[in-house]
Amino acid sequence: MNLVSVLGSVWSCDRGRALPGWMRAGRGGMADIPVSPGITPAGPRMGPGPAEGADALFVALSAGFTVLSHPLLYVKLLVQVGHEPLPPTVGRNLLGRKVFYLPGFFTYARHIVEVDGKMGLFRGLSPRIISSVLSTINREQVKKAFPVEDMEHVSNKDDMKTSLRKVTKETCHEMTMQCVSRIISHPLHVISMRCMVQFVGREVKYSNIFSSVKTIWKEEGLLGFFVGLVPHVLGDLIFLWCCNLLAHFINTYAVDDNFNQASVIRSYTKFVMGIAVSMLTYPFLLVGDLMAVNNCGLLAGLPPYAPVFSSWIHCWRHLSAQGQLFRGSSLLFRRASTPTTFFID
Secondary structure, three states: OOHHHHHHHHHHHOOOOOOOHHHOOOOOOOOOOOOOOOOOOOOOOOOOOHHHHHHHHHHHHHHHHHHHHHHHHHHHHHHHOOOOOOOOEEEEOOOOOEEEEEOOHHHHHHHHHHHHOHHHHHOOHHHHHHHHHHHHHHHHHHHHHOOHHHOOOOOOOOOHHHHHHHHHHHHHHHHHHHHHHHHHHHHHHHHHHHHHHHHHHOOOOOOOHHHHHHHHHHHHOHHHHHOOHHHHHHHHHHHHHHHHHHHHHHHHHHOOOOOOOHHHHHHHHHHHHHHHHHHHHHHHHHHHHHHHHOOOOOHHHOOOOOOOOOOHHHHHHHHHHOOOOOOOOOOOOEEOOOOOOOOOO
C-alpha cells in the first residue's frame, strides 16, 4: 500500500494522535491552541481568535493534502476497477526470474496526461475537496460537542484494567467522530469516484457536482448517495479499534519504561500500527469504492470490468474468489496475475 494512502487513512481516522509529534493536531496540536487564562479581552473581538485561525489553517492544509494526493488516488481508483490500458512489461524478480509487471503509477499517470492533458490528472477533484473540508469541519464540531479534554487519558500509573477502560473510551470518542464524518462526506465521495472512472469509457454523465446530484437522485434516489458506505464504515471502525488497542498493548507491555527512548518510541507506535492495520483493512476500502461506481451507467461499473453486484458482500465474495481483494494496494511494483485480461484502449 502506498505511503500517501496510509497517511490519509491514519490522518483521517485519528488526526491528533496517530501522527508523529511534528504533524499532530487536535490534542495539543495546531487545531487546539490554548488561550492564556490571564488575558481578558478589553473589547469586542474584531477577528478570529487563535483557535478559529488554527481551525481554518487545518482546513486549508487538509484541502491542500487532498489536491496533492489526488493524482495518486485517481490512478489507484482506475486500477481498482480493473482498467489496464497499457500492456504488461517483462521484468525480473529478486530471484532473477522473468515476470510480467503492470505499469506503475508514473507510467499510468503519463498515459492519463497523454489522453486528457495535465489537468486530466485532477478529474473529480472538486467533490473530493468539498468532501475533505466537510469532513474536517464536522470533526471539529463533534470535538466541541464532546470535548476530548473531558476524558481521562492513559497514564503510566494506571493499572491494566483502568488503562484499557480509558483507551476504550477514547476509541469510542474517535469512532463517533469518524462515523459522523464519513456519513456526511460520503455522497460527495460517490460523486468524485464516478467522475474519475468516466476516464474508462470516456463518458460525461457526471460532469459537475450539481448535475451529478440531480442524476443520482433521479436514477437511484436517496440511497444512491450512500452506496458503498457500509464497507467504508466497517473498515474505518476495524482500523480504529485495531490500531488503538495494538498501540496500547505494545506501549504497555513491550516498551520498557527504563529505556531512555521509551517516550519517543511510544509517540510513533500508533503511526506504525496504522501502516500495518491499513493493509488488513484495505479490502473494505476496495469494496466500498467498487460499490460506489457499480451499475451506475458507466462502463467501469459494468461487465466486463465487473458484474452487477447485489450487495457489498457479493462484491467481496467475487473479488475473494478471484484473489483480487488487494487490487490497487500497490502502485509501484504491480506483478501481473495469470491469466489476466487487459482492456486496451
